Amino acid sequence: xxxxEPGNPPRIIPDDQASLPKxxxxxxxxxxxxxIGIFAAVVKVAxxxxxxxxxxxxxxxLLAKNAVFTSxxxxxxxxxxxxxxxTLFIGVSAIVSLLLMGSGAILLPVSLVxxxxxxLVILLAGGYRRTIGIMMGVAVYDLSSKxxxxxxxxxxxxxxxxxxxxxxxxxxxxYIGALIGLGSGHLFVxxxxxxxxxxx
Amino acid sequence: MQASFISNTNPPGSFPATLDVRTKLFLCVLSSxxxxxxxxxxxxxxxxxxxxxxxxxxxxIKKILIAYVVIFLMLGVxxxxxxxxxxxxxxxxxxxFRNFLTxxxxxxxxxxxxxxxxxxxxxxxxxxxxxxLRLPSLIYIPTSVMIRFIPxxxxxxxQVLQALKIRGYPLTPRTMFMHPLHSLRVLFVPLVFRxxxxxxxxxxxxxxxxxxxSNSIVPYRQQTLQSRDLAVSAFAVLLATASFTIxxxxxxxxxxxx
Numbered sequence: 001x002x003x004x005e006p007g008n009p010p011r012i013i014p015d016d017q018a019s020l021p022k023x024x025x026x027x028x029x030x031x032x033x034x035x036i037g038i039f040a041a042v043v044k045v046a047x048x049x050x051x052x053x054x055x056x057x058x059x060x061x062l063l064a065k066n067a068v069f070t071s072x073x074x075x076x077x078x079x080x081x082x083x084x085x086x087t088l089f090i091g092v093s094a095i096v097s098l099l100l101m102g103s104g105a106i107l108l109p110v111s112l113v114x115x116x117x118x119x120l121v122i123l124l125a126g127g128y129r130r131t132i133g134i135m136m137g138v139a140v141y142d143l144s145s146k147x148x149x150x151x152x153x154x155x156x157x158x159x160x161x162x163x164x165x166x167x168x169x170x171x172x173x174x175y176i177g178a179l180i181g182l183g184s185g186h187l188f189v190x191x192x193x194x195x196x197x198x199x200x
Numbered sequence: 201m202q203a204s205f206i207s208n209t210n211p212p213g214s215f216p217a218t219l220d221v222r223t224k225l226f227l228c229v230l231s232s233x234x235x236x237x238x239x240x241x242x243x244x245x246x247x248x249x250x251x252x253x254x255x256x257x258x259x260x261i262k263k264i265l266i267a268y269v270v271i272f273l274m275l276g277v278x279x280x281x282x283x284x285x286x287x288x289x290x291x292x293x294x295x296x297f298r299n300f301l302t303x304x305x306x307x308x309x310x311x312x313x314x315x316x317x318x319x320x321x322x323x324x325x326x327x328x329x330x331x332x333l334r335l336p337s338l339i340y341i342p343t344s345v346m347i348r349f350i351p352x353x354x355x356x357x358x359q360v361l362q363a364l365k366i367r368g369y370p371l372t373p374r375t376m377f378m379h380p381l382h383s384l385r386v387l388f389v390p391l392v393f394r395x396x397x398x399x400x401x402x403x404x405x406x407x408x409x410x411x412x413x414s415n416s417i418v419p420y421r422q423q424t425l426q427s428r429d430l431a432v433s434a435f436a437v438l439l440a441t442a443s444f445t446i447x448x449x450x451x452x453x454x455x456x457x458x
Contacts, residue, residue: 030407037345041297042353045356045357046387051355053376053387061376063380067384068388075392088338096343197393
């Protein structure tokens, strides 16, 4: 059997080797990188639109914003089921927040730590091929990133830590929204799978 | 944010517009770190004064005022909650002026440098700055796609909202409050489908153009750091050093952790 390889002359490959599955590439395909970038943009736009329609950041819009973020994250992790997708998505979002809004010079490492922790949870729960692993990873990411962000807020407002009480309540409401988003994201993935858009 | 939504409308004589994007990013990072570490109002004062001049020199007084009003409103609401909390539980919330002043100064400092960046930078400049930082394609491609597509998706969201209005379902704060799930569904589902379709189209286009396969792409306009950029960066570092010295003499370096 002949096999053509770029830059090399055609050579004969034995039939037993030719039938072996190809080694999985360690490089990220451009297609998947673009999907990650597009989802990061959609998350930003959806958050902005919800805040605008809902008349600012009230408890209802906080619930909605977090639910949408988590749902989109669940859809993305099903669309690009690859180790590192969550970290890359969070890293890219944090870099753009840093570039466009300056917020996140300090939040960037915190978000990355939370994302790496979630990747570990996903691995332990069976990897990206299992829905339960993805759901647990996203839940852990939301919890750890919010907890770490509250810790950073304490650093900024350490002189008047009572200011943190209001923020903590808002963050708790946000986490309830994130948990709702896990359910809606799962339903959404089912629909997308049925429509043939998500293949996993 | 001009960096996200507007093509190029810098007012004449805007000082931040004459600086390289990388210099403005450096100022943002330096200010964020200084704001976190410094805890004395006296040490924060010089940074705050210079950052206010920097923001005002962008000549977008109206937008700066709007940002300040929003920040004042947010802090006002938080202060009202603290006063209420003190009425309920006096030992929990201390009502000392200094305790309110330092977090407020930190927020204003960060706001000033961010406004300087946002009101004077174009999306294209940010993309070129990213490219010049020699980031791996793993980070550069999704970041560029994200920055490029935020305005496009905002336009899509606007079209979805207009379509809903035409069909007799205008999305307003009232409808969002009365029917939150339904409102989310009609807005969110078309946006996700649109995103998935765009990602497929864009991925095909990128693969055909060989994006990510070649490092020999030459930018149309080279970005180079001018002497002005170096002078501003050096001045910022000197100012931050002076503030840290003031902190060491007057505020100590306990970082407020008593």
